[in-house]
Amino acid sequence: MLDASYYQKTDEIIAMHTREERSLIPIIQDIQEEYRYLPPELLTYVAKQIGITEAKAYSVASFYENFSFEPKGKYVIKVCDGTACHVRKSIPILEALYKELGLNEHKHTSDDMLFTVETVSCLGACGLAPAITVNDEVHPKMSPEKVIKLLEELRGEENEN
Structure with missing residues (x-):
């Protein structure tokens, strides 16, 4: 209600x-x-x-796919799984996010409502593959290690506020 x-x-x-x-x-x-x-x-x-x-x-x-009936976290992370990103190992990035945030293909938003993780077919940043976005800001040439560091930075921003 x-x-x-x-x-x-x-x-x-x-x-x-x-x-x-x-x-x-x-x-x-x-x-x-x-x-x-x-x-x-x-x-x-x-x-x-x-x-x-x-x-x-x-x-x-x-x-329309862009409408969501489920609450989303403050940070919406989109992991590209288009061809260029996929062949440059976007799936290990997605798996690292899932593991770190306690998520899976059925649970997309963290319990603290800070993060929502989605996969998309293409971000239009193929030359920067593998790429993700956080609230529509592109983060290029990601790796599982880089994405964990990014999560730590975003959590740090939250603790400062």
Whole structure:
């Protein structure tokens, strides 16, 4: 159950758009940008507010891969597994992240909500392979050792705040 502030913020987001079906995607993009995921309760709420069925809203949101119904960590790490990265050993990097963060192919977000690890087909940084991104910032020529060091740096930033 979400608290009232989520619905208040969603009302603000809806107010920036028209209350029509064609506004669904921009509204849910804004919600996901705000919360780093799309809370299912808010998708249902938006559907009612703009006059579409809940089924229609879910069919749209689930069709697009960039919408996530699961909360994401503060740092979203995308590991490229495209051809160039794969042949340059991106899988050991992914395995190191999984081991260090207690994750696997079914559990993508760390218990402390700091890290979410995803695999992607291509980051468009083939010349920098193997590459990862952290919140869309590219980190080139990674290795399992380098990725563990990067996690330590990110954790250090958290401890400073």
